[in-house]
């Protein structure tokens with residue numbers, strides 16, 4: 367490991383700041399476009415002619431979303447004996463992100479034995495340490511069958527309106543298929559990354575070739591399938607905008623299949639060793655009961671810097687995240703130590719680029735200049751080598767991004783890049799307002815819309831309950847905990863929500879909501895605890911992690927419970943254990 371001397375550290379900090387400054391855009395989150403604006407939101411996997419009769423029914427719970435969050439919520443309800451529920455999902459199957467993302471090379475870089483939930487109950491052994499998207503999608507379907515979720519699902523169905531009836535203490539939900547569902551509880555499990563976005567490029571619609579977002583892959587055009595190589599690109603020039611985790615997985619596949627590949631880069635990702643390997647059957651079968659929870663918690667503890675005695679997953683993530691360098695240390699000496707650790711992790715990533723990429727100029731362009739907590743790290747063993755191929759070209763925009771589009775392709779510094787195919791690997795809305803991401807505006811008590819109540823950002827208790835919207839439960843990182851292993855967070859969040867619903871049903875509670883005072887107190891708790899992260903974030907290059915560098919009330923209210931997800935879960939558990947439902951307003955059955 368390189369121990370940087372103080373002058374090197376100062377240079378690195380100056381470089382981080384210079385690179386950050388280049389990327390800050392005044393429009394912040396507003397720079398992006400939605401897929402629907404450009405008619406790029408067609409579902410490639412669904413039958414467009416699907417129809418069914420509308421239904422009218424009363425239920426106890428509606429779960430919005432059939433991805434991990436929705437499935438885990440539904441499974442928890444079933445386990446608690448609550449069977450009268452519906453799952454409303456706009457896709458044609460379960461899977462959420464794994465339904466939409468079927469691009470070549472798609473996989474999960476979090477260890478499959480902790481990412482795939484409920485492995486002990488389903489007795490399923492993942493095939494590889496990092497599971498492919500096809501395997502994960504298949505596992506989602508298996509969960510659907512195993513827990514009898516299909517009979518509850520309304521697929522290809524979108525909510526049009528959700529209105530609270532304060533006399534009956536019920537929500538009235540209407541869908542675009544004419545369904546009228548009256549429900550006591552509503553769980554918004556509509557996806558943390560379900561709304562894909564397009565890059566903010568003037569005249570993006572001018573592009574005359576074929577274009578799509580990575581969540582809407584067109585195998586008709588590229589040939590192949592999620593499990594077979596693309597065989598229609600050999601004479602095609604392909605461009606890809608974005609170099610985040612998606613692009614890192616996709617570029618090696620394009621490199622193999624296309625005539626030429628142009629990778630348009632605004633900010634390079636930091637790419638550590640992946641180390642894919644098959645799962646050893648005898649090891650897996652020897653794991654003692656309860657192993658998955660222990661392993662999942664251990665990973666979360668390690669990657670939030672809690673340094674437990676053992677590191678059970680022991681991979682690139684745990685190596686890089688072992689020390690939380692965002693915290694404010696008590697002494698100057700420790701501050702220097704944290705900076706050094708952060709520097710070392712990122713320096714190792716930069717050195718890896720030099721070791722792999724043969725052309726020094728290309729290697730320089732691919733080096734990440736920011737702290738290790740600023741952007742999601744990536745782990746891949748084929749992305750960097752792809753740039754050694756003569757048909758793969760990095761088009762570095764020096765932090766400005768692609769801003770101009772011609773009919774033939776992107777224009778960078780006056781140079782036009784003619785393309786047959788343009789792929790948008792430009793990510794998702796994550797920290798934008800909930801209403802925009804839901805696609806409908808719930809109407810709470812007294813006709814108040816959620817967009818009005820949350821006009822300046824989220825108001826919540828624990829990120830879950832909100833005032834004036836009784837029995838409305840939100841699964842979201844915002845004002846809640848955060849887990850690098852998303853599925854761990856979703857397991858904790860849905861366990862809390864379904865536990866509360868169960869409590870209400872068995873205790874004669876008709877409705878529950880947060881009080882305004884409790885919402886304010888919760889926000890203050892988050893702000894008091896997150897000073898250190900806010901300080902670190904200020905030095906970071908823009909990303910969804912810091913709402914593209916924007917500093918507004920909306921983003922301030924987007925705070926996340928800092929520290930370990932286990933602390934957030936323990937906080938919720940303690941709160942539930944008191945049995946007083948502190949900070950809520952409840953109405954009991956008469």
Ligand code: NDP
Pocket residue numbers: 389473474475476559564565566567607608609610611612613615630631632633742766767768769791792793794908909910
């Ligand atoms: P990201 O938001 O991470 O990346 C979007 C990319 O588009 C960034 O490189 C961004 O640059 C770039 N971009 C945006 N606008 C422009 C522009 N005008 N010109 C050029 N580039 C532009 O999206 P991803 O789909 O890659 O990943 C989203 C999330 O999905 C990940 O963070 C991760 O949580 C999850 N994911 C997880 C995987 C896993 O293995 N577990 C795999 C894939 C995704 P800039 O960085 O400068 O903003």
